[in-house]
Amino acid sequence: MNSRLTPYWVIFVLVHLWAFWLALTSSGYPLGDVTIVYLPWSEQAMNGGSIVGINQPWVYPILALLPMIPPLAFGHELYAVGWLVMCSVLNAIAYAVLLGNGRSLGRKRAAVWWMAFIVVLGPIVMGRIDAVTVPMAIVALLIISRHPMVASVILSIATWMKIWPAAAIGAAILVLRQRVKILVGGIYTTLVVLVAALFIGGFPNVLSFITQQTGRGIQIEAPVAVPYLWIASLGGNAELYYDRDILTYQVRGEGVETLSAVMTPVLVLVVALIAVLAWRAQRTRTGALRILPVLVLALVTAMIAVNKVGSPQFMVWLIAPIVFGLVVSAERFRFPAVLALVLGLLTQLFYPYLYGSLLRAELWAVITITLRNIGTLVLLVWCVRELWRLGAPHVLPSAETRAAAAQAAATPITKES
Template structure:
């Protein structure tokens, strides 16, 4: 193993230790979801009580419960043998670090080519800038699965699709990589059939477990929620709240802070169909490029990033962990087409840093709609729109075989 690769591994693991500690040290309990909701959900399932997604509706796809249950297993020795407080949080940090390490090993390899090392440094920097939110959310489980799955799409499309589909059944966003692969990859039928088979098998197992009424509750549970304060579309309302013309209220139903203002509910209802329309437009653009002979390495990265950013920009929710979704598409862009990945990579790093400044560092002040955090949120959300424009422009500029032939 080369010295440069050893140094990269050292930095990657050191960052995980740092952000694990930040979860305990930073304000606003950035590890709160793990101990306040993941642990009780998994404990109830193990004790024979209610099982989220099976016996009651849930905001996540059902396979999200698996890493929560696995963390109970990792935490058991610390709890049962030494009675260590916070054992579940430690188990979660160990789980995420282990999953990331496996994906990092696949990405960088033993010696690590220049693009693979660059991708590794980008991932390390993104985690460092985003802070504890990059570890203490269910989304952190899906990032390494998305990295491995996206990386293997060319040489192992079947295995890659299995991983990506499982990731989508943990948190929906990795489905964007499956959708982009169906459009951009030559093995698109294999990808499509594999994803359908894995999803069908998952549905059958869940149905047999008794999830018939709540099988797709993770889709319907989100429809009635309001406009979350960190969403891109909520930015004007946060300025209204700063000047006293709107308010920030807590929803006990979905455990989040939302905007209360004239027009906010109407806009929230409009965002979901807008998301569908914009995503469809991006996919159609990618399909046109694919039909005209665009190569996978040039087409897949901007198409994937454009779809993922669309899911964030048009979302009525703006949770800070959404920024983790951007890591895998940019890692893959660096791997497949490093010379054109600089601008999106820089923007994503800036987004990670701004998001950490907003949550958890100034979140209490944001709830009071003070000037600095509202300004930081505005800049962050504007950069998300810029990233959508840049990724879409890159998609438009992807060369096709017809253009190459003329050249």
């Protein structure tokens, strides 16, 4: 190992041992989805039973089942340990790509920030399927300018596990000159997934993850649920309940159905606005690598902030765009990096240890999640403002941004700098 990287790998090991310990010992059962939901799904598939997404409708895209199977090698009782090992190995691969040969200060800063975020977010950081897609997205974004088709395939596979990496694909198609290769990589990957799924009997369930979302109500962690949490906390006509069909907690109260119905169109409008701002920035001949990190972060944050669905693990979606942004321009991404750490800490305050307090709409828990959700909206506003500024003709990149962007564009995956 390169001696200059030794401290960073020591940090990685210590942080992941800490995450292991928290996930396995914390109250609130942060690995509940892994052992109660993922384990039966994977055992059922491997034992010749019904395959979710193939023989029956499923809330996840079809490839989400793939990472649920390898931890079975550890046995039924140690499935959770196997899951954590798998996630740690994937993180290590992405971490190695990020650090490269250790000469880039921006990459090392990004690596330290990533480890800090794992600490502040807590055990949920590896407790859901989202954790598998994060290192994939990091690697894809780091190589996308040099290997656009490979990056597109990685992001497409990740999207067929959890939909959020589609934001990175869309952003790349919008601003990169290699958009055709990115589009082709995504189309080819999707065709392979669909043909394979249909061949083993996936029709009509292969796209059931889309239809399964249409009837969902407003989840308690979604920013739009905050008014109902306050009403319930103050003894008003609102309540929190568990939906056994989709296995999640939602809010019930006056106007919930209408609000739930309009949230998807509102999200589409916000995404369209972000796309227009990115197009405007391109017209000023702003470098694509200046626009791309902000655009990916904007789209990902919109998927969190303007959504009727909300879960603590959604915070891990911020990791890949912020790591990428810190590599390209640590100066520009200082504010979102710090704000994301605060959002992660606020999330850990109510999940998993005292999640019951939130379910009872206790005042302190409602205040905590309100602050977290306001912070998410602030992050979205920052992204929109930055895209607007990037579209202003007078904006010129700093020396640091120019150097980092040039280095990122010129560095192949096999020779990181």
